[in-house]
Amino acid sequence: MTPTQTRYVRTYLVVEIIIILVGLLFLAPFYFVLANAVKPFGAIIENAASFPETFYWQNFAEAWRVVQFPRVLMNSLIVTSFSIGGMVIMGAMAAWRMVRRPHWVSRSMFVLYVAAMVIPFQSVMIPMVKVASVLNMINTRYGVIMIYFGFGMPLTVFLLHGFVKSVPRELEESAYIDGCTTWQSFFRIVLPLLQTMVVTVIILQTLWIWNDFLLPLLVLFRRGLHTIPLGIFRFFGQYMDQWGGALATLTMGMVPIVAFFLSLQKYIISGVTSGSVKG
Template sequence: MEAKSTYNLRLLGLEIVGIIVGLLFLVPFYFVIVNSMKTFGEILINSSSLPSSLNFSNYVKVWDIMKFPKAFLNSLLITVFSNLGLVVISSMAAYRLVRRPSRFNNLVFLAFVAAMVIPFQSIMIPLVRVASEVGLMDSIPGLVVCYFGFGVSLNVFLYHGFIKSIPMEIEESATVDGCTPYGVFWKIVFPLLKPMTVTIILLNSLWIWNDFLLPMLVLNSPDLRTIPLTTYSFFGQYTKQWDLALAALVLGVLPIVIFFLAMQRHIIEGITAGSVKG
């Protein structure tokens, strides 16, 4: 009989260190939430203290100034349609690269992997020029297309590893039963990709929802601004409205935090499953 692991001082020390590190990561959230309920004067006097009273007037002002429902809708549309396109394009591309191995497909996959290490700042000026030439500037569909280009590399990489774990015999059986190649993918393979699909949607949503630089470059009209762009409007050249800006941050982050907490268990499940190869 194997000896059971005992709780010792080493494990206790690791737990204490883990708790301290966790608390350190929560400190910024404390400052944001607490100071979002204070007046500007209270923030300047003592930003670390609790508010004297629960004051939600900042949230009411921000809701009107930001036109929050409009900004929320813009962010939601961009995130949803970007995710839909990335999932469809990336899953089909990865399936083709895995199931039709060739020197050309291997080079294509290497190109996807290499594209992951290219920093956005090095290509943002050419991106703006190209987007302007093809009519993608200042439109939500144009921004979604840009996200297709930047997100497809990582998505193909993740799907590529996951599809390798799916037995070929399942697809061969479906083909023998008369299923077309597209039917094999959409009816057999794609449902098996659910853990990785959920993981990719979560990672893409966190990135796209909170992204600031790409929407700032592509979107110019005030009516098309996302939540990060509208939040930036509280930081001017001479004044910084910290009381309103922090309330705006809470409103902007809250939806994606709720979504992440509800779906986070699928991240480890999807990545772990993708690491197992058949």
């Protein structure tokens, strides 16, 4: 082994140790939550950093009941999946048509979508609530789903628009000659070819909608419709200082999305990369 090689290996080892320490620092908040979520209240007050001596599962039972966890989980699943399903289909249809038929209408639509991407949500939320209440979209699941369609379209169209350009036109043309309607050639030929970017869009929008707080806060008041972030927020409003139950709630709130991430992490990381390079 040459001296340079030894030095390289030693450098790597030092970097490795530093990186592991940084990683533990990033992991620490999860340790504090999990360790204290299984302690009775008195033990948290006494020592909020130690490893639990006994496991007090009561916190989870109580949080499950008070937050009505199965219901908020179901609401989150419904709102997220229908919002994303709808916006991906409408977005893909629109993006494909815009690329294939560039006339002034489709061009101006695209410009509006791209321009709208710089509008912060907080800049339109006040009148949006008014519009939504006029259209009876407040306090309904379908209402919040349609509002998500509106806010989700710009990024969806933008990402897919860029991707459609790389899809060869010949396939659609031969399908057309074989007698396919526009509808058929889109769903049978184009949509399957857009798969990579569709996955990226689904991942980016899932991370947004699943975790979104402010929009549901403004349009979903009925407890029965609350999503996970809202359910957790309401719980904290009522039981601010009962940390045991609160930490159990936070843990339950994290589990579904963390499981989703760990099982699909390869796709999520590459989705994040490709989605942001285009953005």
